[in-house]
Amino acid sequence: MTGRDGTTAGDGLTRKLGLLDCVLLSVGGMVGSAIFVFPGSTGRLAGPASTLAWVVAGLLMMVIALCYTELALAFPKAGGPAVFPAETFGRNRTVRLFASYLEGICYCVGMVFSITISALAIAQYLGIAYPRTQGYVVPIALVAIALSFLVNLVGVTNTSRTNLVLSAVLLTILLVFVAGAFTRLEPTNYDPFFTSGPAKFFAAVQLALTGYGAWTAIPSVVEEVKQPAKTVPRAILVSLLVTLVLYTGVVVALHGVVAPSAFVAANPVTTVPLGVAAAELGFPILQQYLLPLAAIVAIFTTMLVGTMSASRVVFALGRNGTLPSPFAAVHSRFQVPWVGLMAVSLVAAALTTFPNYFYELLVIASVVGTGLPYALNIVSFVGLRYYRTDVTPPFRAPGGYALAAVALVALSVSMVGLGSTEVVWSVGSLVLMCGYFVVRYLKRPDVFRGHDAATAWE
Numbered sequence: 001m002t003g004r005d006g007t008t009a010g011d012g013l014t015r016k017l018g019l020l021d022c023v024l025l026s027v028g029g030m031v032g033s034a035i036f037v038f039p040g041s042t043g044r045l046a047g048p049a050s051t052l053a054w055v056v057a058g059l060l061m062m063v064i065a066l067c068y069t070e071l072a073l074a075f076p077k078a079g080g081p082a083v084f085p086a087e088t089f090g091r092n093r094t095v096r097l098f099a100s101y102l103e104g105i106c107y108c109v110g111m112v113f114s115i116t117i118s119a120l121a122i123a124q125y126l127g128i129a130y131p132r133t134q135g136y137v138v139p140i141a142l143v144a145i146a147l148s149f150l151v152n153l154v155g156v157t158n159t160s161r162t163n164l165v166l167s168a169v170l171l172t173i174l175l176v177f178v179a180g181a182f183t184r185l186e187p188t189n190y191d192p193f194f195t196s197g198p199a200k201f202f203a204a205v206q207l208a209l210t211g212y213g214a215w216t217a218i219p220s221v222v223e224e225v226k227q228p229a230k231t232v233p234r235a236i237l238v239s240l241l242v243t244l245v246l247y248t249g250v251v252v253a254l255h256g257v258v259a260p261s262a263f264v265a266a267n268p269v270t271t272v273p274l275g276v277a278a279a280e281l282g283f284p285i286l287q288q289y290l291l292p293l294a295a296i297v298a299i300f301t302t303m304l305v306g307t308m309s310a311s312r313v314v315f316a317l318g319r320n321g322t323l324p325s326p327f328a329a330v331h332s333r334f335q336v337p338w339v340g341l342m343a344v345s346l347v348a349a350a351l352t353t354f355p356n357y358f359y360e361l362l363v364i365a366s367v368v369g370t371g372l373p374y375a376l377n378i379v380s381f382v383g384l385r386y387y388r389t390d391v392t393p394p395f396r397a398p399g400g401y402a403l404a405a406v407a408l409v410a411l412s413v414s415m416v417g418l419g420s421t422e423v424v425w426s427v428g429s430l431v432l433m434c435g436y437f438v439v440r441y442l443k444r445p446d447v448f449r450g451h452d453a454a455t456a457w458e
Helices: 019-030 033-074 080-088 093-129 137-153 156-182 198-211 213-220 228-257 273-281 284-320 338-351 355-386 401-443
Strands: 008-010
Touching (some): 019 213, 019 228, 019 284, 033 080, 033 093, 033 213, 033 228, 033 284, 033 355, 033 401, 080 093, 080 213, 080 284, 080 355, 093 137, 093 213, 093 284, 093 355, 093 401, 137 284, 137 338, 137 355, 156 228, 156 273, 156 284, 198 213, 198 355, 198 401, 213 228, 213 284, 228 273, 273 284, 355 401
């Protein structure tokens, strides 16, 4: 294994990703199912104020990203989100590994559910362009997951190249949509601006926050990034800024052409909001062909990046023993964690057989799979500053503990707002995940006791 800026990482992984690769992976992962599906749900929760919710979510994500950037460069290992708690959560090895496991599994839950939601959304948007496919939602979703798995299997470089081409097509079509919508905005659609209370507004913020989550693919693949000390901070900041501007433009355009009364349960705007907006604009080509194409392309890029990053987190958990060691296997030819890729894809495929639980899956992905992992790693950031004085990362987030406090408070309020809509599903998911850890601990106590590299500073 070479130094942090070398070309060889370790365990079969190699450094192949440059700045443009990372930016496009991040943007391609974020601009996917989120912007084509979630604005309908945020509009249902907060009305026109959901436009502000997307901006607040983007700014909050930048604060969280500063914490992650410092952590990623302090511990530049594959599956970073699961690595950080194992290195920083105090002096007790069992506590650190439990935090690492919970972080990693919750992160994977978020990504796997996002892949599932994305695959189902591809089938829905395909049904707009080709109505004959409307009765084949689950088979189409399974094909999409299989394609995502195969593209990821042939290597990170090929995944990046595929993402580059698809992202170019996507951004072009979205810009056409925004430009067309801005010529026909109806100001009265924003009056009144706030149609619900603070609880639902922050629930919308938490849901929108999920749409910005794919930038964590960069810390997840940091072991495969060239010159990470320079590349990682720039790639995260640039990709978040680009996505924030694009999301804001799209959501403002959506509410400018679709009346607030349309954002109700069982209305198509809650599942295919941009398709409904295109119909309101009276652009048949945009509605019938271009937007469904853009949606399918965008959603597939989200699947690519989600599959890639989740597999690296599974790989990290296999490395530290909280999951069985086969999960840390790397394919000798393609140099990817193939067992993790297969596990993520199979679970996502199984979940697609429950399309009627779309909103419940969305809440779990947002609260358990996004909010909780962010909260754990904000605490990891505090642990890095407090416990790991032996580590000096090349990037230091401004604000220190105050930055972490702001991020944690805002994130907690948002999580409570959305989690309260599906308490049983959220709590039930956590109980199942913690139950597995207890079983693993009882079967392999040697893994969770003793000493490791992270206790050398004690």
